[in-house]
Amino acid sequence: MPQGAYLANAGGCEDCHTDREHGGRPYAGGRALATPFGTFYSPNITPDPETGIGRWTDEQFLRALRDGVRPDGANYFPVFPYPSFTKITDADARAIKAYLFSLPAARQANRAHDVSFPFSWRFLQYGWKLLFFTPGPFRPAPEHSEAHNRGAYLVTALAHCGECHTPRNWFGATEPNRFLAGNPDGPDGKSVPNITPDRQTGIGSWSEEDITTLLKTGQTPEFDFVGGAMGEVVRNTSRLDELDARAGAPMISGRARSGSCGQSSGVN
Ligand code: HEC
Ligand code: HEC
Structure with missing residues (x-):
């Protein structure tokens, strides 16, 4: 797999940017993303110059991921996980863009979000x-x-585990000091489990091997298979190379979270 394809897979870009349910073309957008604020529709990120991002420069692409800002200066809604993607390195972001631009362009106009006032007001995102x-x-x-x-890097930036597993406040922002502590109102209104090392409410009883197995196969230590949103994530993490599939586990299992470490790398 070329580097850009590998990184886009780890970042789950295709999942959100493809309307698989209705046979949509890869990365052409239109997937409905239900949130407590309304339904957002992902945009077309194929290289089509009219309806996709074919005219974007590298700088504009980097700015979208790093700063959550559109080429015209308006702000994105955080349903686009730029609060995690801001941590993606410039080199990785450029590789992802090069990969996207190597794919077939799909002509498909973006669909307007169906979000109610005042959450629909893009300029309020400045305050957010x-x-x-x-x-x-x-x-x-x-x-x-x-x-x-x-x-x-994988957990907090590219694979953005916290975007689903961290609870959000009233404004839809993840709560930094409850990183990975579970979210009762996850994607599509479903609850997302606590994956902190807490023994009662989290996955403190899981070994690092258990976590790696889940990321590779979707199987839990109770021999269940995760489904829904996590099923999609596992389709991506199952394609990670051995080192990367193992790399996230120590951080999640808490063995590497003592001291300043959880603070410096765990926030968001
Ligand atoms: C959880 C779903 C989700 C994931 C995962 C996701 N995106 Fe998006 N993305 C969105 C949504 C929704 C928007 C539109 C946000 C808005 O309108 O404010 C968006 C916007 C964008 C835009 C701006 C497009 C435009 O026309 O302005 C780019 C570029 C982009 N995403 C690239 C990526 C890349 C690269 C990845 C993987 C590293 C990725 N996205 C992963 C949901 C997602
Ligand atoms: C798009 C949302 C989403 C993202 C991103 C996500 N998860 Fe999940 N995760 C879920 C959901 C939903 C479940 C519950 C699935 C089920 O019960 O079938 C889950 C379940 C899990 C479980 C099983 C917990 C248990 O108690 O059974 C683990 C471990 C896990 N995720 C780890 C991760 C890691 C590590 C990442 C980042 C690489 C990640 N998740 C990213 C939504 C997500």
Whole structure:
């Protein structure tokens, strides 16, 4: 798999940007994303110059992921997980764009979001960002191993685990000090489990091997298979290479979360 394809897979870009339920073309958008604020429709991110992002420069693409800002200066809604993607490195973002631009263009106009007032007001996102958004790429912690940093990068940035597993406040922002603590109001109104190392409410009894097995196969230690939104995630994580599939586990299982580490890499 070329690097850009590998990274786009880890980031789940195709899942949200493809209307699979209605046989939509890859990355042509139109997938409905139900949130407590209404239904958003993902845009076309194929290289079609009229209806996709074919005219975008690398800088515009980077700015969308890093700052959540559209080429015309308007702000994105955080249903696009830019609060996690802001941590993607420039090199990775460029590789993802190159990959997207290597795919067939699909001509398909974007569908307007179906979100009620006042959440539909894009300019209110300025205030939201001031309150809840910290831009900037992931910085590896020098006191940790390369593998640990890779895991933290995958979990917090590219694979954006916290976007579903972290509870959100009234404004739809993830609560930084409850990272991965579960979200009763996850995608499509479904509840998303706590995956912190808490033994009662989280997955503290899981070994690192259990977590890696789940990411590779979707199977839990109770021999169930995860479904729904996590089923889609597993389709992507099952394609990670061995090192990456193992890298996230120590961070999730808490063995690498002591001290400053959970703070520096776990927020968002
Ligand atoms: C959870 C669903 C979700 C995932 C995952 C996701 N996106 Fe998106 N993306 C969206 C939504 C929804 C929007 C539109 C937001 C808005 O209108 O404010 C969007 C907007 C965009 C835009 C701006 C397009 C435009 O026309 O302005 C780009 C570029 C983009 N996404 C790229 C990506 C890439 C690259 C990935 C993978 C690394 C990705 N997205 C993963 C939901 C998602
Ligand atoms: C799009 C939303 C979404 C994303 C992103 C996501 N998850 Fe999940 N996850 C879920 C849902 C929903 C479930 C419950 C699935 C089920 O019960 O069938 C789940 C279940 C799990 C479980 C099983 C927990 C248990 O108690 O059975 C683990 C472990 C897990 N996810 C880890 C991760 C990791 C690691 C990542 C990032 C690589 C991640 N998830 C990203 C939605 C998501």
